[in-house]
Amino acid sequence: MIKNIKIVFLIFFLIILVPTNSKAQSHRVSLLTCDAGEEIYTSFGHSAVRVQDLSTGQDLVYNYGTFDFGAPNFVLNFAGGRLDYFLSVSTFDRFIAEYDYFERSVREQVLDLNETQTKDLVQFLQTNYLPENRNYRYDFFFDNCATRIRDAMRVILGDQLVWNEQKQLPVEKTFRELIDEKVLYMPWSDLGIDIALGSRLDRDATPFEEQFLPSYMEMAFGSAEIIGDGPSRPLVSQSRVILDFPDSEEKMATLNPYWIFWVIAFAFTAMTFIGHKKKRLFIGIDIFVFGILGTIGLVLAALWIGSEIPSTKWNWNILWAFPGHLALVYGLTKKQIQPWVKKYLLFALILADAAVVFWILGWQSFHPSLIPLLLVIILRTNYLYYNLGGRSLKVA
CATH class of the missing domain: 3.90.1720 (endopeptidase fold (from Nostoc punctiforme))
Structure with a gap:
């Protein structure tokens, strides 16, 4: 009798259990x-x-x-x-x-x-x-x-x-390093991201x-x-x-900022050397370069001040791409160079040097392709500061 009761309870339990499991597996x-x-x-x-x-x-x-x-x-x-x-x-x-x-x-x-x-x-x-x-x-x-x-x-x-x-993975990585992993073979996009986003990306991500x-x-x-x-x-x-698709073969684009910026740097160095020998300043190239840098600086300033994205704040790329460079462009276009222009050249040189210091100290990691660009800024601001206004040099 007890055995029969146990069997009845077992059957009853299974009857209840089946719809419960079915419900558990509904999604x-x-x-x-x-x-x-x-x-x-x-x-x-x-x-x-x-x-x-x-x-x-x-x-x-x-x-x-x-x-x-x-x-x-x-x-x-x-x-x-x-x-x-x-x-x-x-x-x-x-x-x-x-x-x-x-x-x-x-x-x-x-x-x-x-x-x-x-x-x-x-x-x-x-x-x-x-x-x-x-x-x-x-x-x-x-x-x-x-x-x-x-x-x-x-x-x-x-x-x-x-x-x-x-x-x-136990390896600590910054937010910037994590992004770089994904856009390494998209150098222009990588460059744009590194320029637009500030120092907050350079802390380790948990x-x-x-x-x-x-x-x-x-x-x-x-x-x-x-x-x-x-x-x-x-x-x-x-x-x-x-x-499942095979990984596409990732190759660095032929036209990438790494070698292009170095070519520009060598060209500026050669032009500066030639200008020194021929007593010419070639200010036209400075107007072009600092015009581009000043425009980039305006964008960075707008992102810093006007954007709600926290990662665009405290962006020290603005040290080399400074909005005030547009004022320098204006000053260089005048036939009569004003005294403030030389003072601004010294200021621009200090800013570029500060960018290098920030980079070395790890306060912000800049895109590696910017090294030759920083050298160009330091070279040209130095050259113009010591030669601008000299009567023996032609402004051309």
Whole structure:
């Protein structure tokens, strides 16, 4: 009799357990990590969340990396840190088709969430997708398509999520070094980024902060664990490759600033030497160079003062690309050189020397291709300071 009662209770327990497990498996949530593309805005990779409804077959991808190229004042808003990205939703097939077309590899990490955690994450994404919630103010380093997913996991799991940072790469890297890894073979883009962004990029990023790059977040998810809701388990239960394309052969562009700026530096040195021998100043080349530098300086000043992007503040590139160089251009175009011009040349020389000191002391890392440009500034300001206004030299 007791044996029969036990069998009845066992059958009853199994009847209850089956729908519970079925409910627990109603959704499957995955992290999608996409490799870099050829365009500058795709060169850092991409992250998205895949949500599969196993009961209906619905397969959606939640994408925090969506923006509108056609938005009014797109360039100005992007540069000023006032561009909104938004969460979009597409079918998995449509999402993958785009990456297949551009031959960008995609990898999937299935998250080992329990029933409640899965339900909460799906609800979180659906709430974020509401029209009043889907827009957010984009920040490349601290609020982007990857960090939004990471932060969602922190909201859902709280202290149950352990990143196990000691299992990740132990090498400390600055934000600038992390960017350089992705744009090394895009030298002009790398140069532009290094000029536009300031000294805040030259501090070491923590393993947590490194997750602004999708590849680093993928690695962090792979080493993370969930604790406190039963036996500890890896955050990722399964990994697989969805699209796999061979890595493109990355070659430095033939026309790159590294050798072009050195050629310019040698040309300026030769012209200065010839000018000294022939008693000529060749001020025309200084008007051209300092005009470009002053214009760059105006842009840097505008980014420093007017942009809401914190990374454009405290940018010491402004020491060599100084807006005041435009005043020097004006002074050099006059037939009668005013006394203030020589004083400004000394000031410009001091600024260029200060840039070198800042670089050596590690207060800001400048792009390596700028070395010859700094030498040109130091050479020409020295030459003009000691020779400008000399009666024996011709201004030409």
